[in-house]
Amino acid sequence: MAEQTSEEEILLAKRIISAAERHDLSALKVLLKEGSANVQDPTATTATSPLHAAILSCGKSEDGKEADKNAVKTVELLLENGAIWNDLNKGDETPGCIALRLGQKKIYDIMVEAGVRAELLFAKMAALGLDDAEEEEEEEKEESREEQPAVKKQKVSEEEVKPIQGAVEETILDDVSLDNKAYLRSQLRYKPGILLDESDNAVMMDWETQIMQRHAETLIPKAGLRAMNVGHGMGIVDTAIQTHDPAEHHIVEAHPQVLQRLRDQGWYEKPNVFIHEGRWQDVLPKFVEKGVVLDAIYYDTFAEDYKALKEFFSEYVVQLLDQNGKFGWYNGLGADRQICYDVYTKVAEMDLFEAGFDTEWEDITVPAGLHGSEQWEGTRRPYWTIDVYRLPVNTFVK
Template identity: 65%
Template structure:
């Protein structure tokens, strides 16, 4: 069914809704929303009522401006931020979309974060979490109307369903992107270059800036020698080399891409003492491991071209069977970690993902502890991503998860 063209009356109503939101006029907004929508957008700027309400908190004079020391970010006026809170809550209650993008490629939460309006930012994060949990539940009940749409997948752990819609405007015309489908990726030709692994669509599968992060993952999962480890997704071999340095008793590696496996053979991985390479997708390999009674002290997950639903299935269905609850150091229980690249091209998406993942992990029976690791400043800039399709990381801090069974 073709969308109806907006009438002059519709356009005027939309302008009045955005204006009321910008003025923080709650009474006027409530009246306008009786006949109008909280999801209108300015056709020129892409501004929604949420964008307008938050952006209006920009201080109008120097007396109202604060600067976050050490970060150089302007902080909006606390007085105007409080006024915006009621407007934002009203809009969200009326169905406003938390991650709509304006023409500057910013969500309302991005605007709040840029202006240092952290109370409003947290409200938008919470709105994102609620939306993603709702999408997840709808998907479980087969109620989602977008099931037939292609998944939108950036580099590592890709967007949850609700985030896909806000990113679609950036992804149109990318039917040739093999990172959108794991089966297509596994059939694609990879390019091993100094410091980077690329797929045939020029997506960075892995980069050497991740070395410090993966080394720390190995340290947290294998705090002492003689433990049993598994890594899913070998890639450039960064984390597996780090695991080897921890001197594990057993080292299982699950890898599915033929070129990566060929390179592993040339590098002697199949012949290393204590190493067993399982060839194939983890969805096919892990049931065999369970049948053979494999138990592990440390599990790490870092796949490519798979969505968040795959990660959730991994820990909900398989980590619970393979991780030894009596394993680890002093039989305190095994440890699980995963590459946390969820939504890392946008701060609010990263924060939403982090909260959703922690909640899903808790539901699966895991506690989560986070360790913040600074990302190299040199990563931020076009030169660092030269030759890649798009940057998969744009944040200052990596949040490293360590999961244990709830006791």
């Protein structure tokens, strides 16, 4: 049970928030020696953190007018003292969401860079095995961090699932998208224009057709190439790949119902099409052993996190892709919130570069009606709420 906040702590929180709101750097530096950059005033209704307050008080940027020097330094000071980049207030806004709404581009860019640094740090700590030492502290932070991003297509990280796993085991079973193996055991429902899992998450929707077709065009610019797609779903991208007359078309799929649909639709009998049943983690090592070489690789899985995508390109694409080949993936990371999308797009680009890839981005405007509530009727939650899809095309660094 959480300890009750004392009057002294409440007063200190209010003073820190007030100093941040006024962009009073001198006072804030003193106060942060006593208190946290992540305090919230428990007597307020907005759950505004110092970072929220500092950005909100900048007001709207009109006629190109940006936040002043003190505002920028206040935001930077709070971040240097551990302010959380994706902390949510009760208005369901992160500090970056406020900066974007107000048109404060300089502040927004600072928040994006802070998010990138934080995510790279978390990944590095996990790689070094240091995350366990910080687990208790991080669990406290997670309580005030952003809610889980919509699951389509990749969860951002397994860290998002930890509070749920530690709380009620049934919650995981209630949402099979949180675990790939649970998803593969679950029952899917194909409906007109949509594929749902048994937890009502949208696995794929037909509004993605334009995006999938463009992925196929960018990856397979001519006939006779060797292509592989991981994750069949509704078959949108595989249908698009077929229009480019590949010499080889490999499809890796693990869900029994999707595999049955592939049989029912005659994919097993299509010329030059090879269906590989199982998770890519089990299938691709066999590709490597056989010395398979591909000209185009596309990745579009469900109920897997960003860590899986990173493993896919850094461990397998680097071994299977021809030196002049192209790699693409469905860029749905954090697409339920603009700042999250911007942060994880940058993180992915940096990790791809480290693995030996150059990335080119093509912006595609998504259908205007996608933000309407009717579009998502019957689904657990919208997985896409932003205006532009950033399509990645990756080639080896020359």
